[in-house]
Amino acid sequence: MQTDIEEKGYVHEEVLTSTDWVAEHLNDKSVRVIESNEDALLYPSGHIPGAVHVDWTVDLNDQLRRDYIQREGFERLASRLGITPDTTLVFYGDKHNWWATYAFWVFQLFGHTKARVMDGGRLKWQLEERPLTRDVPKFSATKYRAPERDDAKVRAFREEVLRHVSSRRSLVDVRSREEYTGQRLHMEGYPNEGALRGGHIPGAVNVPWSRAVNPENGTFRSAEELRQIYLKEQGLKPEEPIIAYCRIGERSSHTWFVLTYLLGFPHVKNYDGSWTEWGNLVGAPIER
Amino acid sequence: MRTMGEATLDKQPEKLESALSVLDSLDEPERVQMLLDFSDHFREVPESIARRPFPEAHRVPYCESDAYVWATRGPGETVKLYFAVENPSGISARALAYLLDRTLSGLKTEEVARISPEIVPRMFRQNISMGKGMGLTAMVQAVRSLASQQHLSTRDTKEHE
Numbered sequence: 001m002q003t004d005i006e007e008k009g010y011v012h013e014e015v016l017t018s019t020d021w022v023a024e025h026l027n028d029k030s031v032r033v034i035e036s037n038e039d040a041l042l043y044p045s046g047h048i049p050g051a052v053h054v055d056w057t058v059d060l061n062d063q064l065r066r067d068y069i070q071r072e073g074f075e076r077l078a079s080r081l082g083i084t085p086d087t088t089l090v091f092y093g094d095k096h097n098w099w100a101t102y103a104f105w106v107f108q109l110f111g112h113t114k115a116r117v118m119d120g121g122r123l124k125w126q127l128e129e130r131p132l133t134r135d136v137p138k139f140s141a142t143k144y145r146a147p148e149r150d151d152a153k154v155r156a157f158r159e160e161v162l163r164h165v166s167s168r169r170s171l172v173d174v175r176s177r178e179e180y181t182g183q184r185l186h187m188e189g190y191p192n193e194g195a196l197r198g199g200h201i202p203g204a205v206n207v208p209w210s211r212a213v214n215p216e217n218g219t220f221r222s223a224e225e226l227r228q229i230y231l232k233e234q235g236l237k238p239e240e241p242i243i244a245y246c247r248i249g250e251r252s253s254h255t256w257f258v259l260t261y262l263l264g265f266p267h268v269k270n271y272d273g274s275w276t277e278w279g280n281l282v283g284a285p286i287e288r
Numbered sequence: 289m290r291t292m293g294e295a296t297l298d299k300q301p302e303k304l305e306s307a308l309s310v311l312d313s314l315d316e317p318e319r320v321q322m323l324l325d326f327s328d329h330f331r332e333v334p335e336s337i338a339r340r341p342f343p344e345a346h347r348v349p350y351c352e353s354d355a356y357v358w359a360t361r362g363p364g365e366t367v368k369l370y371f372a373v374e375n376p377s378g379i380s381a382r383a384l385a386y387l388l389d390r391t392l393s394g395l396k397t398e399e400v401a402r403i404s405p406e407i408v409p410r411m412f413r414q415n416i417s418m419g420k421g422m423g424l425t426a427m428v429q430a431v432r433s434l435a436s437q438q439h440l441s442t443r444d445t446k447e448h449e
Contacts (some may be wrong), residue, residue, distance in 0.1 A: 040320075250417070
Protein backbone atom coordinates (compact mmCIF):
# COMPACT_ATOMS: atom_id res chain seq x y z
CA MET A 1 0.00 0.00 0.00
CA GLN A 2 1.41 3.32 -1.05
CA THR A 3 -1.72 5.34 -0.35
CA ASP A 4 -0.16 7.66 2.18
CA ILE A 5 2.63 8.56 -0.21
CA GLU A 6 0.32 9.05 -3.18
CA GLU A 7 -1.73 11.51 -1.14
CA LYS A 8 1.26 13.71 -0.39
CA GLY A 9 1.53 15.04 -3.93
CA TYR A 10 5.18 14.46 -4.74
CA VAL A 11 6.47 14.97 -8.26
CA HIS A 12 8.39 11.68 -8.26
CA GLU A 13 6.52 9.60 -5.72
CA GLU A 14 8.02 6.45 -7.24
CA VAL A 15 11.25 7.02 -5.26
CA LEU A 16 9.44 6.52 -1.97
CA THR A 17 8.07 3.33 -0.49
CA SER A 18 5.88 2.90 2.52
CA THR A 19 6.66 0.65 5.45
CA ASP A 20 3.66 -1.43 4.35
CA TRP A 21 5.20 -1.95 0.92
CA VAL A 22 8.50 -3.00 2.41
CA ALA A 23 6.76 -5.42 4.79
CA GLU A 24 5.00 -6.99 1.81
CA HIS A 25 8.27 -7.39 -0.14
CA LEU A 26 10.59 -8.82 2.50
CA ASN A 27 10.98 -12.03 0.50
CA ASP A 28 10.95 -10.41 -2.93
CA LYS A 29 14.19 -11.42 -4.64
CA SER A 30 14.02 -8.42 -6.94
CA VAL A 31 14.15 -6.08 -3.94
CA ARG A 32 17.05 -5.47 -1.59
CA VAL A 33 16.47 -3.46 1.56
CA ILE A 34 19.54 -1.50 2.64
CA GLU A 35 20.00 0.10 6.06
CA SER A 36 22.41 2.99 6.46
CA ASN A 37 22.76 4.83 9.75
CA GLU A 38 24.81 7.39 11.53
CA ASP A 39 25.34 4.95 14.41
CA ALA A 40 27.17 1.90 13.09
CA LEU A 41 25.85 -0.14 16.04
CA LEU A 42 22.21 0.27 15.07
CA TYR A 43 22.14 -2.27 12.24
CA PRO A 44 23.74 -5.07 14.30
CA SER A 45 21.43 -4.20 17.20
CA GLY A 46 18.40 -5.05 15.06
CA HIS A 47 17.29 -4.41 11.48
CA ILE A 48 14.47 -5.19 9.07
CA PRO A 49 14.57 -8.92 8.30
CA GLY A 50 16.59 -9.47 5.16
CA ALA A 51 18.08 -5.98 5.16
CA VAL A 52 21.77 -5.54 4.42
CA HIS A 53 24.04 -2.88 5.87
CA VAL A 54 25.91 -0.08 4.15
CA ASP A 55 28.30 1.72 6.48
CA TRP A 56 28.84 5.23 5.14
CA THR A 57 32.34 5.57 6.58
CA VAL A 58 33.68 2.25 5.38
CA ASP A 59 31.63 1.34 2.33
CA LEU A 60 31.01 4.62 0.55
CA ASN A 61 34.13 6.64 1.19
CA ASP A 62 37.64 6.15 -0.16
CA GLN A 63 39.72 5.22 2.87
CA LEU A 64 42.69 7.38 1.84
CA ARG A 65 41.64 10.33 -0.28
CA ARG A 66 38.71 12.55 0.57
CA ASP A 67 36.42 11.19 -2.09
CA TYR A 68 33.86 8.52 -2.71
CA ILE A 69 34.67 5.06 -3.89
CA GLN A 70 35.49 4.58 -7.57
CA ARG A 71 33.85 2.14 -9.97
CA GLU A 72 35.86 -0.85 -8.73
CA GLY A 73 34.93 -0.16 -5.12
CA PHE A 74 31.28 0.26 -5.99
CA GLU A 75 31.30 -2.99 -7.94
CA ARG A 76 32.80 -4.78 -4.94
CA LEU A 77 30.19 -3.27 -2.63
CA ALA A 78 27.24 -4.00 -4.90
CA SER A 79 28.47 -7.53 -5.56
CA ARG A 80 28.84 -8.16 -1.83
CA LEU A 81 25.27 -6.96 -1.29
CA GLY A 82 24.15 -9.52 -3.84
CA ILE A 83 22.47 -7.03 -6.14
CA THR A 84 22.40 -6.48 -9.88
CA PRO A 85 21.58 -3.31 -11.83
CA ASP A 86 18.02 -4.63 -12.03
CA THR A 87 17.57 -4.99 -8.28
CA THR A 88 15.22 -2.46 -6.71
CA LEU A 89 17.02 -0.98 -3.75
CA VAL A 90 15.11 0.39 -0.78
CA PHE A 91 17.21 2.54 1.53
CA TYR A 92 16.21 3.32 5.09
CA GLY A 93 17.96 4.37 8.28
CA ASP A 94 18.09 6.44 11.41
CA LYS A 95 17.88 10.21 11.81
CA HIS A 96 14.85 10.50 9.53
CA ASN A 97 16.68 8.82 6.65
CA TRP A 98 19.53 11.31 6.74
CA TRP A 99 22.11 8.57 6.06
CA ALA A 100 19.78 6.60 3.83
CA THR A 101 19.50 9.51 1.41
CA TYR A 102 23.28 9.93 1.58
CA ALA A 103 23.78 6.30 0.50
CA PHE A 104 21.02 6.75 -2.11
CA TRP A 105 22.88 9.78 -3.48
CA VAL A 106 26.20 7.92 -3.73
CA PHE A 107 24.47 5.07 -5.55
CA GLN A 108 23.22 7.64 -8.07
CA LEU A 109 26.82 8.54 -8.88
CA PHE A 110 27.02 5.03 -10.32
CA GLY A 111 23.67 5.18 -12.08
CA HIS A 112 21.71 2.72 -9.95
CA THR A 113 18.40 4.44 -10.57
CA LYS A 114 16.19 1.56 -9.42
CA ALA A 115 16.40 2.95 -5.93
CA ARG A 116 13.89 4.14 -3.38
CA VAL A 117 13.76 5.42 0.17
CA MET A 118 11.41 4.00 2.79
CA ASP A 119 9.36 6.94 4.04
CA GLY A 120 9.79 7.38 7.77
CA GLY A 121 12.89 5.20 7.91
CA ARG A 122 13.83 3.23 10.94
CA LEU A 123 11.80 5.39 13.30
CA LYS A 124 8.47 4.70 11.57
CA TRP A 125 9.21 0.98 11.26
CA GLN A 126 9.87 0.82 14.99
CA LEU A 127 6.89 2.98 15.92
CA GLU A 128 4.70 0.53 14.04
CA GLU A 129 6.26 -2.26 16.10
CA ARG A 130 7.32 -4.17 13.02
CA PRO A 131 9.89 -6.95 13.40
CA LEU A 132 13.61 -6.39 13.76
CA THR A 133 16.25 -9.08 13.77
CA ARG A 134 19.93 -9.44 14.52
CA ASP A 135 20.27 -12.19 11.91
CA VAL A 136 22.52 -10.99 9.11
CA PRO A 137 21.17 -12.30 5.80
CA LYS A 138 23.44 -14.16 3.44
CA PHE A 139 23.00 -13.44 -0.23
CA SER A 140 25.07 -14.98 -2.97
CA ALA A 141 27.58 -12.50 -4.25
CA THR A 142 26.96 -11.16 -7.73
CA LYS A 143 29.28 -9.75 -10.35
CA TYR A 144 27.90 -6.26 -10.56
CA ARG A 145 29.25 -4.25 -13.47
CA ALA A 146 28.97 -0.52 -12.90
CA PRO A 147 29.74 2.44 -15.15
CA GLU A 148 32.49 4.86 -14.20
CA ARG A 149 31.38 7.21 -11.47
CA ASP A 150 29.58 10.17 -13.00
CA ASP A 151 29.73 13.22 -10.74
CA ALA A 152 28.50 15.69 -13.33
CA LYS A 153 24.77 15.52 -12.73
CA VAL A 154 24.31 15.51 -8.98
CA ARG A 155 27.65 16.50 -7.42
CA ALA A 156 29.19 19.97 -7.23
CA PHE A 157 32.86 20.80 -6.68
CA ARG A 158 34.28 24.04 -5.30
CA GLU A 159 35.09 25.63 -8.68
CA GLU A 160 31.50 25.18 -9.74
CA VAL A 161 30.32 26.61 -6.44
CA LEU A 162 32.56 29.67 -6.91
CA ARG A 163 31.06 30.21 -10.37
CA HIS A 164 27.62 29.64 -8.88
CA VAL A 165 28.25 32.36 -6.28
CA SER A 166 29.58 34.78 -8.91
CA SER A 167 26.45 34.21 -10.97
CA ARG A 168 24.27 34.85 -7.91
CA ARG A 169 22.61 31.49 -8.27
CA SER A 170 20.76 29.73 -5.49
CA LEU A 171 22.43 27.85 -2.66
CA VAL A 172 20.81 26.10 0.28
CA ASP A 173 22.78 25.82 3.50
CA VAL A 174 21.08 22.98 5.36
CA ARG A 175 23.10 23.27 8.57
CA SER A 176 21.80 24.59 11.85
CA ARG A 177 21.30 28.31 12.38
CA GLU A 178 24.38 28.38 14.66
CA GLU A 179 26.57 26.93 11.94
CA TYR A 180 25.08 29.18 9.26
CA THR A 181 25.78 32.30 11.27
CA GLY A 182 29.28 31.16 12.18
CA GLN A 183 28.64 30.83 15.90
CA ARG A 184 29.67 27.19 15.85
CA LEU A 185 32.70 25.72 14.07
CA HIS A 186 33.36 22.33 15.57
CA MET A 187 33.38 20.49 18.84
CA GLU A 188 36.36 19.63 20.97
CA GLY A 189 37.90 16.41 19.82
CA TYR A 190 36.55 16.64 16.28
CA PRO A 191 38.70 19.24 14.53
CA ASN A 192 38.86 16.92 11.52
CA GLU A 193 35.35 18.03 10.70
CA GLY A 194 35.92 21.63 11.60
CA ALA A 195 36.77 24.78 9.70
CA LEU A 196 38.98 27.81 10.27
CA ARG A 197 36.21 30.24 9.43
CA GLY A 198 32.54 30.27 10.32
CA GLY A 199 29.62 31.57 8.33
CA HIS A 200 28.02 30.57 5.05
CA ILE A 201 28.57 30.76 1.32
CA PRO A 202 27.40 34.19 0.08
CA GLY A 203 23.81 34.19 -1.03
CA ALA A 204 22.90 30.88 0.57
CA VAL A 205 19.54 30.60 2.27
CA ASN A 206 19.37 28.61 5.49
CA VAL A 207 16.92 25.72 5.65
CA PRO A 208 18.03 23.13 8.20
CA TRP A 209 17.57 19.75 6.54
CA SER A 210 15.26 18.36 9.20
CA ARG A 211 12.55 20.90 8.42
CA ALA A 212 11.61 18.58 5.55
CA VAL A 213 10.43 15.82 7.88
CA ASN A 214 7.67 15.24 10.37
CA PRO A 215 9.59 14.75 13.59
CA GLU A 216 6.98 12.51 15.18
CA ASN A 217 7.38 9.66 12.67
CA GLY A 218 10.24 10.65 10.37
CA THR A 219 8.14 10.82 7.20
CA PHE A 220 8.69 13.53 4.66
CA ARG A 221 6.37 16.51 4.83
CA SER A 222 3.79 16.77 2.08
CA ALA A 223 4.69 18.44 -1.20
CA GLU A 224 2.52 21.41 -0.28
CA GLU A 225 4.33 21.84 3.04
CA LEU A 226 7.70 21.52 1.30
CA ARG A 227 6.72 24.11 -1.32
CA GLN A 228 5.74 26.43 1.48
CA ILE A 229 9.24 26.15 2.94
CA TYR A 230 11.49 26.09 -0.11
CA LEU A 231 9.51 28.14 -2.65
CA LYS A 232 7.31 30.56 -0.75
CA GLU A 233 9.42 31.14 2.34
CA GLN A 234 12.91 30.93 0.81
CA GLY A 235 12.12 31.96 -2.75
CA LEU A 236 13.89 29.09 -4.50
CA LYS A 237 12.94 28.75 -8.15
CA PRO A 238 12.46 25.16 -9.32
CA GLU A 239 13.86 25.65 -12.82
CA GLU A 240 17.12 27.28 -11.67
CA PRO A 241 20.34 25.45 -10.75
CA ILE A 242 20.56 24.95 -7.00
CA ILE A 243 23.46 23.70 -4.89
CA ALA A 244 22.88 22.29 -1.41
CA TYR A 245 25.63 21.95 1.16
CA CYS A 246 26.21 21.26 4.84
CA ARG A 247 29.44 20.21 6.60
CA ILE A 248 30.55 17.14 4.66
CA GLY A 249 27.62 16.59 2.29
CA GLU A 250 25.47 14.11 4.20
CA ARG A 251 22.75 16.37 5.55
CA SER A 252 22.60 18.14 2.20
CA SER A 253 22.03 14.84 0.40
CA HIS A 254 18.72 14.71 2.28
CA THR A 255 17.75 18.16 1.00
CA TRP A 256 19.02 17.20 -2.49
CA PHE A 257 16.63 14.23 -2.36
CA VAL A 258 13.72 16.42 -1.27
CA LEU A 259 14.26 19.07 -3.91
CA THR A 260 15.06 16.66 -6.74
CA TYR A 261 12.43 13.99 -6.24
CA LEU A 262 9.72 15.21 -3.94
CA LEU A 263 9.49 18.69 -5.46
CA GLY A 264 10.86 17.77 -8.90
CA PHE A 265 13.54 20.46 -9.22
CA PRO A 266 15.56 19.34 -12.27
CA HIS A 267 18.95 20.93 -11.55
CA VAL A 268 19.97 20.29 -7.94
CA LYS A 269 23.49 19.29 -6.92
CA ASN A 270 25.05 18.33 -3.63
CA TYR A 271 28.34 20.05 -2.72
CA ASP A 272 29.92 17.39 -0.52
CA GLY A 273 33.08 19.43 0.05
CA SER A 274 30.66 21.62 1.97
CA TRP A 275 31.74 23.74 4.91
CA THR A 276 34.75 21.63 5.85
CA GLU A 277 36.19 22.63 2.48
CA TRP A 278 34.72 26.11 2.02
CA GLY A 279 35.47 27.28 5.54
CA ASN A 280 39.11 26.29 5.10
CA LEU A 281 39.53 27.50 1.52
CA VAL A 282 41.98 30.38 1.25
CA GLY A 283 40.30 33.42 -0.26
CA ALA A 284 36.83 31.95 -0.54
CA PRO A 285 34.08 34.52 0.04
CA ILE A 286 32.06 34.10 3.24
CA GLU A 287 29.03 35.81 4.70
CA ARG A 288 27.82 35.88 8.28
CA MET B 289 30.09 25.96 37.62
CA ARG B 290 33.53 25.31 39.02
CA THR B 291 35.56 22.53 37.50
CA MET B 292 39.08 21.24 37.83
CA GLY B 293 40.09 22.59 34.46
CA GLU B 294 41.04 20.51 31.48
CA ALA B 295 43.60 18.27 33.19
CA THR B 296 43.38 14.64 32.18
CA LEU B 297 45.10 11.56 33.47
CA ASP B 298 48.06 10.20 31.50
CA LYS B 299 46.41 6.81 31.71
CA GLN B 300 42.77 5.99 32.11
CA PRO B 301 41.75 4.39 35.43
CA GLU B 302 42.74 0.74 35.55
CA LYS B 303 39.36 -0.89 35.01
CA LEU B 304 38.51 1.48 32.18
CA GLU B 305 41.91 1.01 30.57
CA SER B 306 41.51 -2.74 30.83
CA ALA B 307 38.13 -2.68 29.07
CA LEU B 308 39.44 -0.36 26.36
CA SER B 309 42.46 -2.62 25.85
CA VAL B 310 40.15 -5.57 25.29
CA LEU B 311 38.21 -3.55 22.74
CA ASP B 312 41.48 -2.52 21.08
CA SER B 313 42.44 -6.16 20.66
CA LEU B 314 39.23 -7.30 18.98
CA ASP B 315 38.51 -7.50 15.30
CA GLU B 316 35.57 -5.50 14.03
CA PRO B 317 32.76 -8.09 14.38
CA GLU B 318 33.94 -9.02 17.88
CA ARG B 319 34.20 -5.37 18.89
CA VAL B 320 30.70 -4.65 17.60
CA GLN B 321 29.35 -7.65 19.52
CA MET B 322 31.03 -6.48 22.71
CA LEU B 323 29.57 -2.99 22.32
CA LEU B 324 26.13 -4.50 21.73
CA ASP B 325 26.57 -6.57 24.87
CA PHE B 326 27.41 -3.38 26.76
CA SER B 327 24.29 -1.74 25.37
CA ASP B 328 22.12 -4.75 26.24
CA HIS B 329 23.39 -4.74 29.81
CA PHE B 330 22.73 -1.04 30.31
CA ARG B 331 20.37 -0.32 33.20
CA GLU B 332 18.64 3.01 33.52
CA VAL B 333 18.86 5.30 36.53
CA PRO B 334 16.68 3.90 39.37
CA GLU B 335 13.64 5.86 40.48
CA SER B 336 15.26 6.38 43.86
CA ILE B 337 17.70 8.71 42.10
CA ALA B 338 15.55 10.31 39.39
CA ARG B 339 12.11 10.07 37.82
CA ARG B 340 10.66 11.26 34.56
CA PRO B 341 10.53 13.95 33.43
CA PHE B 342 14.24 14.05 34.11
CA PRO B 343 15.53 17.48 35.08
CA GLU B 344 17.18 19.45 32.31
CA ALA B 345 20.18 20.10 34.54
CA HIS B 346 21.14 16.46 34.06
CA ARG B 347 20.68 16.35 30.29
CA VAL B 348 23.90 15.87 28.33
CA PRO B 349 24.32 18.78 25.90
CA TYR B 350 24.69 18.02 22.18
CA CYS B 351 23.63 14.42 22.73
CA GLU B 352 21.00 13.43 20.21
CA SER B 353 20.40 10.20 22.08
CA ASP B 354 18.84 12.29 24.87
CA ALA B 355 21.27 11.04 27.49
CA TYR B 356 21.10 12.13 31.12
CA VAL B 357 23.74 11.60 33.78
CA TRP B 358 23.76 11.72 37.58
CA ALA B 359 26.56 11.25 40.08
CA THR B 360 26.10 10.53 43.76
CA ARG B 361 28.79 10.47 46.39
CA GLY B 362 29.80 7.15 47.88
CA PRO B 363 31.98 6.29 50.85
CA GLY B 364 35.51 7.62 50.90
CA GLU B 365 34.98 10.39 48.36
CA THR B 366 33.99 7.93 45.68
CA VAL B 367 31.41 8.49 42.99
CA LYS B 368 28.48 6.40 41.71
CA LEU B 369 27.27 7.15 38.18
CA TYR B 370 23.77 6.74 36.78
CA PHE B 371 22.51 7.29 33.25
CA ALA B 372 19.34 7.42 31.21
CA VAL B 373 19.20 7.30 27.41
CA GLU B 374 15.79 8.29 26.13
CA ASN B 375 16.28 7.77 22.39
CA PRO B 376 15.54 4.11 21.57
CA SER B 377 18.18 4.31 18.82
CA GLY B 378 20.85 5.41 21.28
CA ILE B 379 22.73 2.11 21.18
CA SER B 380 26.19 3.67 21.32
CA ALA B 381 25.15 6.00 24.14
CA ARG B 382 23.90 3.02 26.15
CA ALA B 383 27.11 1.10 25.50
CA LEU B 384 29.19 4.06 26.64
CA ALA B 385 27.00 4.62 29.71
CA TYR B 386 27.36 0.98 30.71
CA LEU B 387 31.14 1.09 30.33
CA LEU B 388 31.48 4.34 32.29
CA ASP B 389 29.33 3.05 35.13
CA ARG B 390 31.03 -0.35 35.30
CA THR B 391 34.56 1.03 35.26
CA LEU B 392 34.30 4.37 37.06
CA SER B 393 31.65 3.96 39.76
CA GLY B 394 33.44 3.39 43.05
CA LEU B 395 36.52 5.40 42.07
CA LYS B 396 37.59 8.62 43.75
CA THR B 397 35.90 11.75 42.43
CA GLU B 398 39.28 13.29 41.61
CA GLU B 399 40.22 10.38 39.38
CA VAL B 400 36.88 10.35 37.55
CA ALA B 401 37.13 14.10 37.00
CA ARG B 402 40.29 13.56 34.99
CA ILE B 403 39.29 10.78 32.63
CA SER B 404 40.18 11.52 29.05
CA PRO B 405 37.56 12.07 26.32
CA GLU B 406 39.83 9.88 24.20
CA ILE B 407 37.62 7.07 25.47
CA VAL B 408 35.20 7.83 22.65
CA PRO B 409 37.47 7.36 19.61
CA ARG B 410 39.12 4.35 21.27
CA MET B 411 35.80 2.73 21.94
CA PHE B 412 34.08 3.53 18.67
CA ARG B 413 37.16 4.01 16.49
CA GLN B 414 36.90 6.59 13.74
CA ASN B 415 33.73 5.38 12.10
CA ILE B 416 31.45 7.79 13.90
CA SER B 417 30.08 11.02 12.54
CA MET B 418 30.74 14.38 14.07
CA GLY B 419 27.24 14.55 15.49
CA LYS B 420 27.48 11.16 17.14
CA GLY B 421 30.99 11.88 18.36
CA MET B 422 29.89 15.19 19.83
CA GLY B 423 27.14 13.57 21.83
CA LEU B 424 29.29 10.74 23.15
CA THR B 425 32.15 13.07 24.00
CA ALA B 426 29.67 15.31 25.80
CA MET B 427 28.63 12.33 27.94
CA VAL B 428 32.24 11.88 29.04
CA GLN B 429 32.55 15.60 29.68
CA ALA B 430 29.37 15.55 31.75
CA VAL B 431 30.77 12.76 33.91
CA ARG B 432 34.03 14.69 34.35
CA SER B 433 32.13 17.81 35.27
CA LEU B 434 29.89 16.13 37.86
CA ALA B 435 32.84 14.34 39.45
CA SER B 436 34.81 17.57 39.49
CA GLN B 437 31.99 19.41 41.24
CA GLN B 438 31.75 16.69 43.84
CA HIS B 439 35.49 16.72 44.40
CA LEU B 440 35.58 20.49 44.88
CA SER B 441 32.56 20.34 47.13
CA THR B 442 34.23 17.70 49.32
CA ARG B 443 37.44 19.72 49.46
CA ASP B 444 35.58 22.88 50.45
CA THR B 445 33.81 21.01 53.23
CA LYS B 446 37.09 19.71 54.59
CA GLU B 447 38.72 23.14 54.45
CA HIS B 448 35.90 24.61 56.55
CA GLU B 449 36.04 21.90 59.16
